[in-house]
Amino acid sequence: MKNFITIEGCEGVGKTYHTKRLKEFCEQNKINALFTREPGGSRIAEKIRNIILDPTNTDITNMCEAFLYASCRVQHLEEIIIPALKIGKIVFCDRFVDSSFAYQGVARGIGMQKIRALNDIAVGEYMPQFTLFLDLSAKNAFMRKGGAQNDRLENLDISFHDKVYAAYKELAAAEPNRYIVIDASGKKDETFKLIIDSLKERGVF
Numbered sequence: 639m640k641n642f643i644t645i646e647g648c649e650g651v652g653k654t655y656h657t658k659r660l661k662e663f664c665e666q667n668k669i670n671a672l673f674t675r676e677p678g679g680s681r682i683a684e685k686i687r688n689i690i691l692d693p694t695n696t697d698i699t700n701m702c703e704a705f706l707y708a709s710c711r712v713q714h715l716e717e718i719i720i721p722a723l724k725i726g727k728i729v730f731c732d733r734f735v736d737s738s739f740a741y742q743g744v745a746r747g748i749g750m751q752k753i754r755a756l757n758d759i760a761v762g763e764y765m766p767q768f769t770l771f772l773d774l775s776a777k778n779a780f781m782r783k784g785g786a787q788n789d790r791l792e793n794l795d796i797s798f799h800d801k802v803y804a805a806y807k808e809l810a811a812a813e814p815n816r817y818i819v820i821d822a823s824g825k826k827d828e829t830f831k832l833i834i835d836s837l838k839e840r841g842v843f
C-alpha cells in the first residue's frame with residue numbers, strides 16, 4: 639500500500655532509534671506522517687499483546703501465538719494505520735508482518751506457507767509499500783551495545799537469532815522492490831543518512 643513503510647531487522651539493530659530519528663526529520667520538514675508500532679495504542683490490540691507477553695502463559699502454542707500476533711496486527715491496522723493512510727499521512731511502523739515471517743514462520747519453525755496464508759487474510763492489500771531492513775545480525779548489534787563486556791551474550795540464544803537474520807535476508811532477496819536493505823553496521827548518522835537517501839530516491843520524501 640502506497641505510503642505505508644515498515645522498519646524491520648533483528649533485535650537491537652536500531653529500529654526504534656531510527657524510527658525516532660525519522661519522526662524528528664518529518665517534524666522538521668513538515669511531512670505529515672504517523673509513527674507507530676504494534677500494538678500502537680490500540681486498546682484491543684494491547685489486550686491481545688498482553689496475552690502473548692504474559693509470562694504465566696507458558697502453555698501457549700506456537701500456532702496460537704501466531705494467530706494472536708495476526709489478530710493484534712489486524713486491530714492495529716484497521717484502527718490506527720488505515721485511517722491515517724486514508725487522510726494522506728505517510729505511516730511508518732516499527733516492525734510489522736515481516737517480523738511474523740521471520741520469527742514465527744522461520745525461527746519458531748511454523749513454516750512460511752502457513753504464516754503467509756494467515757497474514758494474507760489479516761493484512762490483505764495493506765502490505766507495506768517499502769520495508770526498511772536494517773541489516774545487522776543480533777549478535778553484532780549486541781556487541782555494539784557493549785554486550786561483550788558482560789556475559790549476557792550467553793543468555794542470548796544465538797542460533798535462534800541467526801535464523802531470524804537469515805530469514806530476513808531471504809525475504810529481502812525475494813522481494814527486492816519492497817525491501818530496502820540498509821547497512822546498519824555503521825555509525826548512527828551514517829545509517830540514518832542511508833535511510834533518508836533511500837526514501838528520497840524512491841519518492842517517499
Ligand SMILES: Nc1ncnc2c1ncn2[C@@H]1O[C@H](COP(=O)(O)OP(=O)(O)OP(=O)(O)O)[C@@H](O)[C@H]1O
Nearest residue numbers: 648649650651652653654655656783824825826829
Ligand atoms: N549505529 C547505530 N545505529 C543504531 N543504533 C545504534 C548504533 N550504535 C549504537 N546504537 C544503539 O543501539 C541501540 C539500538 O536499540 P533500538 O532499541 O533502537 O533497537 P531495536 O532494533 O529497536 O531493538 P528491539 O528489536 O529490541 O526493539 C540504541 O541504544 C542505540 O543508541
Ligand SMILES: [Mg+2]
Nearest residue numbers: 653654655732
Ligand atoms: Mg525496538
